[in-house]
Amino acid sequence: MIVHFEPASEEGIATVVRAMAADKASLAVIGGNTRSGLGNPVRADRVLSTRRLSGIVSYNPAEMTITALAGTPLREIGEALAENRQMLAFEPMDHRPIFASSGEPTIGGVFAANVSGPRRYVAGAARDSLLGVRFVNGEGEAIKAGGRVMKNVTGLDLVKLLAGSHGTLGILTEVTFRVLPLPPASETIVVSGLNDAEAAAVMAEAMAQTTEVSGAAHLPESVRGRFLDGNLPDGAVTVLRLEGLEASVAIRAEKLTKAVGRFGAVTRLDASQTARLWTEIRDVKPYADGTRKPLWRASVAPSLGHQLVAALRLQTGVDAFYDWQGGLVWLRMEADPEAELVRRYIKVLGGGHATLVRADDSYRQAVSSFEPQPLPVAQLSERVRAKFDPHRIFNPGRMAAIS
Known part of the structure; x- marks a missing residue:
């Protein structure tokens, strides 16, 4: 995909959008272009990349909030957080392996696609960490929504609406989001030899315990050998992650081992193996x-x-x-x-x-890449788009993507 526009400022993006609206030309919006295979392939007239709109605007580790321009590489965000023993709670997936794509994932792309990994079911999705945004709508207007603290919202929550819209409502230019402390210890409990139905029962049992499981996955025998270079027990494995203070993890691991041990043979993975395994699960x-x-x-x-x-x-x-x-x-x-x-x-x-x-x-x-919406929802989505992008210029291949 040839990038025609790479503005280095929000005003530069707004200028491009106004020109596209005047010409009634469609515009594909990308960050690092790592998810180019997602959506229905509709060729846009022009392409705009946010990758030059990059940099951390502010980061207050004590308040656990960070503001960054949308084109900031996710790697740069991760490095800044690691220096302060903090992390993105929602574990965003890296799509490059499954698409065989290159480029650098961007923080704006993560929120635009609402990318969330294994911790999502206990820590929330990407949109649940998003506090505020700046974006350019389909008229070329710069809009700010939200702020640096989580507040109750009445009416239309623009922050949550932009997250997961895949660039069909506007072009994110800046995002403010909360982060969490990085757990000092982690361990994974592995239950071997369960079929899929038995694994579902074990995961339900684990979640019913007070052991605060932060990851629960089942890897059937057909895929088990593709994780950790095959260094998992034979047969299907059900994996349960624990995170927190070292003493707490040790106590909870013993309790969880006893609770699930009656279902099958149990082994345990250390912190290094745990980190690698859940990254591989995250990235499919x-x-x-x-x-x-x-x-x-x-x-x-x-x-x-x-x-x-x-x-x-x-x-x-x-x-x-x-x-x-x-x-x-x-x-x-x-x-x-x-x-x-x-x-x-x-x-x-x-x-x-x-x-x-x-x-x-x-x-x-x-084939429709995104789940077809029920008629009332589709009609509402269409009205929302008409307000944000009246000229229908943004990301034509992802017109069913508001999630």
């Missing part, structure tokens, strides 16, 4: 295989994820593993995306949503 390592095989990200009730996979296996070739206590299912199809089948089964199971994260361009052209 089994399916970062250099192929374009269709990859789905399905969200359902945690107790029903294994039922979705079982139903699909009766109809088509599918590989899968589970995160978020079973509520997030990564599905890799062997052939076609089977969009109708995936979404029909999710509906039968009581609801949820599925995003086609990766596929060949021909499939992405024919």
Whole structure:
């Protein structure tokens, strides 16, 4: 993708948008361009990158808040936080491995796509850490919303609305967000030999304990060998992460081991192994295989994820593993995306949503990448877009992306 515009200021971005609106030309908005394969492939007339709009504006470790320009590399944010033993609670995924893309993920891109990893079900999504934004709307107007403290919001919460809109409502230029202390210790409890249904029961049992599990995933035998270079126990493994003060983690690990030990053999991973394993789970390592095989990200009730996979296996070739206590299912199809089948089964199971994260361009052209919205929601989304982007210039390939 050729970048035509790389403004170094918010006013520069606004100038480009006003010109595009006047010409009624469409505009693809990118940060580091690491998620270029996501969405339906609609060629935009022009491309704008925010990567030159970079730098940390302010960071107060004592208040655990940070403000950064949207094009700031995520790596730079992580380094600044690490120096103060702090972190992004929502563990944003790095999409480069599954898309085989290059470039640097940006903090604006993380919030625009609401990117969240394994800790999401206990710490919230990216949008839950977002306190304030500056953005340019489809008229080329610079708008500020929110601030440096979390407040109750009445009416339309622009901060939360921009997060997860995939650049279809406006171009983020600055974000303010909260961070959390980095846990000084961590450990992972591994339960071996469970099938998918048994694993769902074990994860539910673990979450019912007072051990404060911060990560719960199940890795069936088909994917187990692709984590930690295969250095996990044989068979399927169910993994449960504990984080906190060293003494607290040790006590909670003993309690959790006793609680889940009756379900299967238990082993434990140290802090180094834990950090690596959960990074690989976060980045969907089994399916970062250099192929374009269709990859789905399905969200359902945690107790029903294994039922979705079982139903699909009766109809088509599918590989899968589970995160978020079973509520997030990564599905890799062997052939076609089977969009109708995936979404029909999710509906039968009581609801949820599925995003086609990766596929060949021909499939992405024919299949809606984002979950089709119910008519009332779609109509509301359309009215919101009409206010933010009346000329319909932003990210035409992601017009169903407000989430």
